[in-house]
Amino acid sequence: MTTLATVFEKARAENRAALVGYLPAGFPTIDGAIAAATAMVEAGCDVIEIGLPYSDPLMDGPTIQDAVHRALENGTRIADVMRTVEGVAKSGAATLVMTYWNPIDRYGADRFARDLADAGGVGTITPDLTPEEAGPWREASASAGIDTVFLVAPSSTEERIGIVADCCTGFVYAASLMGVTGARESVGSAAEGLVKRTRPHTALPVCVGLGVGTGGQAAEVAAYADGVIVGSAFIRRLLDAPNEQEGLRAVRELAAELAEGVRR
Amino acid sequence: MSISEGTLITPADFTGAGSAGDVSERGKFGVFGGRFVPEALIPALDEVAAEYEKARTDMAFIREFDHLLRTYAGRPTTITEVPRFAEHAGGARILLKREDLTHTGAHKINNVLGQALLTKRLGKSRVIAETGAGQHGVATATAAALMGLECVIYMGAVDCERQALNVARMKLLGARVVPVTNGSQTLKDAINEAFRDWVTNVDSTHYLFGTVAGPYPFPGIVRDFARIIGVEARRQVLELTGKLPDAVCAAVGGGSNAIGIMHAFIEDEGVRLHGYEAGGRGLETGEHALTLTAGSIGVLHGSRTYVLQDDEGQTIESHSISAGLDYPGVGPEHAWLKDSGRATYHGITDAEAMDAFALLARTEGIIPAIESSHALAGALKLGRDLGPDATILVNLSGRGDKDMGTAMKYFNL
Ligand SMILES: Cc1ncc(COP(=O)(O)O)c(C=O)c1O
Numbered sequence: 001m002t003t004l005a006t007v008f009e010k011a012r013a014e015n016r017a018a019l020v021g022y023l024p025a026g027f028p029t030i031d032g033a034i035a036a037a038t039a040m041v042e043a044g045c046d047v048i049e050i051g052l053p054y055s056d057p058l059m060d061g062p063t064i065q066d067a068v069h070r071a072l073e074n075g076t077r078i079a080d081v082m083r084t085v086e087g088v089a090k091s092g093a094a095t096l097v098m099t100y101w102n103p104i105d106r107y108g109a110d111r112f113a114r115d116l117a118d119a120g121g122v123g124t125i126t127p128d129l130t131p132e133e134a135g136p137w138r139e140a141s142a143s144a145g146i147d148t149v150f151l152v153a154p155s156s157t158e159e160r161i162g163i164v165a166d167c168c169t170g171f172v173y174a175a176s177l178m179g180v181t182g183a184r185e186s187v188g189s190a191a192e193g194l195v196k197r198t199r200p201h202t203a204l205p206v207c208v209g210l211g212v213g214t215g216g217q218a219a220e221v222a223a224y225a226d227g228v229i230v231g232s233a234f235i236r237r238l239l240d241a242p243n244e245q246e247g248l249r250a251v252r253e254l255a256a257e258l259a260e261g262v263r264r
Numbered sequence: 265m266s267i268s269e270g271t272l273i274t275p276a277d278f279t280g281a282g283s284a285g286d287v288s289e290r291g292k293f294g295v296f297g298g299r300f301v302p303e304a305l306i307p308a309l310d311e312v313a314a315e316y317e318k319a320r321t322d323m324a325f326i327r328e329f330d331h332l333l334r335t336y337a338g339r340p341t342t343i344t345e346v347p348r349f350a351e352h353a354g355g356a357r358i359l360l361k362r363e364d365l366t367h368t369g370a371h372k373i374n375n376v377l378g379q380a381l382l383t384k385r386l387g388k389s390r391v392i393a394e395t396g397a398g399q400h401g402v403a404t405a406t407a408a409a410l411m412g413l414e415c416v417i418y419m420g421a422v423d424c425e426r427q428a429l430n431v432a433r434m435k436l437l438g439a440r441v442v443p444v445t446n447g448s449q450t451l452k453d454a455i456n457e458a459f460r461d462w463v464t465n466v467d468s469t470h471y472l473f474g475t476v477a478g479p480y481p482f483p484g485i486v487r488d489f490a491r492i493i494g495v496e497a498r499r500q501v502l503e504l505t506g507k508l509p510d511a512v513c514a515a516v517g518g519g520s521n522a523i524g525i526m527h528a529f530i531e532d533e534g535v536r537l538h539g540y541e542a543g544g545r546g547l548e549t550g551e552h553a554l555t556l557t558a559g560s561i562g563v564l565h566g567s568r569t570y571v572l573q574d575d576e577g578q579t580i581e582s583h584s585i586s587a588g589l590d591y592p593g594v595g596p597e598h599a600w601l602k603d604s605g606r607a608t609y610h611g612i613t614d615a616e617a618m619d620a621f622a623l624l625a626r627t628e629g630i631i632p633a634i635e636s637s638h639a640l641a642g643a644l645k646l647g648r649d650l651g652p653d654a655t656i657l658v659n660l661s662g663r664g665d666k667d668m669g670t671a672m673k674y675f676n677l
Contacts, residue, residue: 102300102563128302130306175302
């Protein structure tokens with residue numbers, strides 16, 4: 001099975017950064033998300049984050065809010081998220097779930113971790129779970145054998161970076177800028193500094209996300225980070241496509257462009 | 265210290281004696297509270313907590329806050345006995361704490377003035393806030409005008425419509441009002457949007473949170489700034505009746521006016537504390553905001569508390585005729601007061617609240633906010649339960665001018 005460790009080993013051996021793509025489950029439909037994520041893997045994504053649609057996504061910008069809203073309107077449930085993970089993991093990518101904390105809390109931490117591992121998921125990214133509150137989730141994840149990824153931000157102090165990095169397994173997620181998710185004209189200038197500040201605290205790979213959307217930006221980030229995370233730009237392609245076929249073509253094209261970027 | 269001389273508040277009033285969740289405990293009220301926010305906001309929350317920790321024992325800060333409460337907000341507010349209204353409550357004695365008489369017309373001004381002063385201490389030049397009924401938005405815009413701060417208010421598009429008068433007030437006061445069109449287009453979505461703004465502009469901006477919910481340190485800070493309500497009322501009731509009240513009643517949205525009046529009575533074991541949530545069209549219809557009464561424990565807007573949520577943790581949209589109570593979460597200290605048994609929470613339907621709204625107007629010449637009318641309706645029931653010897657203190661958290669549009673429709677005026 002592909003794990004985060006094997007992904008980053010392989011990328012390192014090829015002297016490049018890993019490419020991480022994000023899509024919420026249930027968008028544009030449940031099967032549509034599996035198909036889109038699979039296309040992203042075929043075109044070069046090493047890791048897929050499947051978003052668990054949540055009613056109050058306070059870290060997300062308009063693009064992801066829109067997609068998640070549609071996923072919820074489609075009636076997407078946690079069982080569907082697990083099914084999506086299972087489908088995407090078959091493509092050979094290391095597959096994570098990105099979720100706000102409350103759905104896991106409600107589902108039960110142990111049960112969620114077990115079900116995710118059973119579906120072939122390799123871990124979670126939990127953007128609003130602070131280290132102070134993460135104890136039960138780290139234990140549940142450890143016993144299910146899945147990774148726990150947490151975020152550091154440009155505003156993080158050295159002390160906080162250390163605390164967050166200590167909670168991470170798999171990789172550390174460095175938010176490139178102060179803000180919500182969404183593609184931007186340029187990747188935050190703080191990103192490189194944050195990756196540098198994170199290095200002394202951890203031997204884990206450090207991946208950069210928020211605001212990356214083009215091959216050029218991916219190349220820029222790949223120069224200093226171990227992984228490049230792209231979400232809103234993929235969703236934008238699907239939102240703008242006139243039909244599902246065109247959408248698949250568009251995400252495939254973007255994944256190929258980004259995959260080329262991380263190899264420059 | 266008497267009410268008419270010296271300062272209204274003392275450093276002791278800020279320590280929140282007698283309750284868990286003191287800021288030094290990092291905002292834990294038993295299992296409730298804490299922080300569930302993006303890491304990017306942690307430094308800002310730490311900064312606010314640290315500055316508040318200094319401010320609350322700094323006599324210069326306390327004097328400035330006190331001065332504003334007195335000369336600007338109009339404190340102390342009086343208490344009014346309402347015998348004609350009380351006839352409908354089995355003859356119990358009912359006393360209203362008149363927060364409706366403060367500048368801007370609701371208890372929200374207390375918290376806002378405190379946090380606006382804190383904003384200046386933090387060296388920030390911009391405040392943002394969420395608002396439901398528009399009262400917190402108006403209060404924030406007011407304090408921003410007073411102190412020369414840039415001000416942006418997030419308000420659900422549905423609320424903008426039902427509280428149009430308050431939108432106009434905020435604009436006149438120089439604030440920019442951003443209608444929030446996603447989700448349920450009410451308070452919870454306005455809070456999401458305000459958090460998104462904050463994480464983007466945190467260097468220049470203080471999020472002037474409007475109730476005792478949210479991540480640490482907000483629940484403690486907002487409570488401490490609202491606590492003056494109960495501190496004054498306790499003295500006033502003692503002065504007037506020679507004893508403590510049998511019960512204290514307040515409406516609960518996020519919980520700031522309720523904790524504001526309850527907190528000074530927590531140690532007084534004989535005083536029963538009652539919170540009234542919005543029952544909307546009734547529990548059985550699913551259209552309500554009965555967070556404590558019918559919700560379950562979860563995480564919303566950065567804190568562990570009771571939440572209206574489905575079996576998978578998705579927030580369920582609340583409903584209330586009163587915008588200020590239309591919220592599917594509640595402050596963590598109330599969750600703790602509920603589970604510890606110290607306070608009791610009940611639902612009041614839209615219809616019961618509107619009846620109490622009209623009754624107070626007709627019997628006493630006071631038009632209350634619809635939010636506060638939930639507490640009034642609660643007091644009517646409680647009075648009948650407790651009997652004619654009981655004294656009930658009700659927090660009249662705001663005035664009803666803003667609600668005249670709703671009242672005109674509801675009563676065909
Ligand atoms: C007059 C009045 N009372 C009560 C509330 C509810 O808020 P809280 O529960 O925080 O006091 C509001 C909120 O807008 C209000 O305007």
